[in-house]
Amino acid sequence: MPKMELIGLSKEELSEAIIAIGEKPFRAKQLWQWLYYFGETDFNKMSNLSKDLRAKLADNFTIFRPKIITEQLSVDKTRKWLLEMSDGQRVEMVYIPEEDRGAVCISTQVGCAVGCRFCHTGSQKLTRNLTACEIVSQFMVARDTYGEWPSPTNETRYLSNIVVMGMGEPLHNKDNTIKALNILTDGDGIAISRRRVTMSTSGIAPHIVEALDATGVRLAVSLHAPNNQLRSQIMPINNRYPLEEVLSACRAYQEKDGSRYITFEYLMLDGVNDSLACAHELIALMKKYQLRASFNLIPFNPWPGCIFKPSSNNRVNMFARELENAGFAAPVRVARGQDILAACGQLKSKKDAEDKSAK
Numbered sequence: 001m002p003k004m005e006l007i008g009l010s011k012e013e014l015s016e017a018i019i020a021i022g023e024k025p026f027r028a029k030q031l032w033q034w035l036y037y038f039g040e041t042d043f044n045k046m047s048n049l050s051k052d053l054r055a056k057l058a059d060n061f062t063i064f065r066p067k068i069i070t071e072q073l074s075v076d077k078t079r080k081w082l083l084e085m086s087d088g089q090r091v092e093m094v095y096i097p098e099e100d101r102g103a104v105c106i107s108t109q110v111g112c113a114v115g116c117r118f119c120h121t122g123s124q125k126l127t128r129n130l131t132a133c134e135i136v137s138q139f140m141v142a143r144d145t146y147g148e149w150p151s152p153t154n155e156t157r158y159l160s161n162i163v164v165m166g167m168g169e170p171l172h173n174k175d176n177t178i179k180a181l182n183i184l185t186d187g188d189g190i191a192i193s194r195r196r197v198t199m200s201t202s203g204i205a206p207h208i209v210e211a212l213d214a215t216g217v218r219l220a221v222s223l224h225a226p227n228n229q230l231r232s233q234i235m236p237i238n239n240r241y242p243l244e245e246v247l248s249a250c251r252a253y254q255e256k257d258g259s260r261y262i263t264f265e266y267l268m269l270d271g272v273n274d275s276l277a278c279a280h281e282l283i284a285l286m287k288k289y290q291l292r293a294s295f296n297l298i299p300f301n302p303w304p305g306c307i308f309k310p311s312s313n314n315r316v317n318m319f320a321r322e323l324e325n326a327g328f329a330a331p332v333r334v335a336r337g338q339d340i341l342a343a344c345g346q347l348k349s350k351k352d353a354e355d356k357s358a359k
């Protein structure tokens with residue numbers, strides 16, 4: 001019998017696994033703490049368990065970490081890992097440090113089926129979904145790297161936030177993403193506050209409310225255009241779930257809880273969606289759907305072979321001012337880690353050397 005992987009099991013599933021090997025359910029609590037609070041990967045070091053039990057656990061179970069293929073550090077301290085799963089599939093993860101905190105950007109799929117025209121990941125097609133184990137264990141690699149598992153001498157919390165904004169569309173892998181986010185935010189383990197986790201979606205309307213209700217994390221929606229005609233051109237998924245459906249889902253999400261706020265991501269593409277007329281249309285949309293929202297204006301990060309150009313600073317600032325005058329926060333996102341292709345939309349699965357040799 002192959003050994004069972006423990007990372008990615010829900011608390012209930014871990015209990016069942018422990019009972020199945022003839023142990024008492026409370027052992028599952030201890031094990032959960034070792035796995036997710038201390039980040040232990042060696043059964044032998046689980047010091048409050050008997051030697052016999054440790055041996056039994058090692059006979060039956062494994063504790064996964066993706067293999068680190070490469071690790072790059074940007075001049076601005078952004079870090080990017082290329083991670084390999086058991087079957088050889090690879091994804092990228094990025095850590096974006098701020099002064100006294102930072103966000104880990106995790107992936108949910110190998111590639112992406114949404115195929116947004118401006119996105120490097122989207123140009124790769126979908127290979128497969130990541131499992132809950134593979135989503136959770138990415139973040140665990142980041143904690144391993146920064147030595148941020150609790151210990152008597154360690155109180156730092158630089159890996160304070162999680163953004164589900166890496167490779168893939170989380171709501172195309174809804175169940176595994178929900179499961180993973182509930183493990184990452186569980187108070188007995190990794191315990192990242194739900195308010196510090198943001199899931200970004202390209203707008204898979206029918207799943208928005210369900211996924212956010214099931215996790216309690218924050219919602220970001222990749223809007224990128226203020227009308228269907230333009231949005232469908234740059235995001236073909238808009239033909240399937242047009243703006244009306246996406247924004248109605250956003251409205252339903254806010255109606256359930258008055259404190260819920262939405263961030264709309266808006267990529268600034270030169271001459272495509274960056275006119276003042278577009279800003280006015282956006283403002284009208286927010287009013288029509290009565291949304292409490294802020295915007296995140298994202299400078300376009302070019303990648304080899306893409307057809308778009310970034311908007312000039314001048315146009316971005318004019319666009320931002322227009323939104324701000326209408327009462328919306330509209331900060332311009334600073335592109336981080338560009339020198340190591342770690343910025344938004346630049347992630348992909350292959351090593352650069354392999355890309356070059358394939359040409």
Ligand code: SAH
Nearest residue numbers: 119165168169200201202222265301344345
């Ligand atoms: N699939 C999800 C989450 C991952 S993408 C989504 O699309 O929302 C995270 C953000 O990066 C999205 O807002 C996406 O539109 C944006 N993005 C994609 N390509 C980009 C690029 N080349 N430059 C800047 N941002 C990009």
Ligand code: SF4
Nearest residue numbers: 112114116119122202
């Ligand atoms: Fe997929 Fe998001 Fe890229 Fe679109 S922007 S192709 S949804 S990863």
